[in-house]
Amino acid sequence: MKKSELINIVAQKLKVSRKTAANFVDIFLEEITKALARGEKVKLAGFGVFWTRLFREKLVLPIGGQEKKKIAARRMPRFTPGNKLKRSVR
Secondary structure, eight states: OOHHHHHHHHHHHHTOOHHHHHHHHHHHHHHHHHHHHTTOOEEETTTEEEEEEEEOOEEEOOTTOSSOEEEOOEEEEEEEEOHHHHHHHO
């Protein structure tokens, strides 16, 4: 499913314009992104939990390379599905 398809579904179910539904979806995604940037967990009951994980700095040897490269420490988003989502996908 693409973002535009999700916007169409939200517009139909809420009986609002496509533009209003797009604003709802954009605000929802923006707030999840902001919370993750602050290092917070986002828990959506029945759906799952969005969280971030800190990866340490490390040295890697590129394929065919002679010198090791340094990869900086970084936080990456993660998602753990909830039980209701797991059951519906099975």
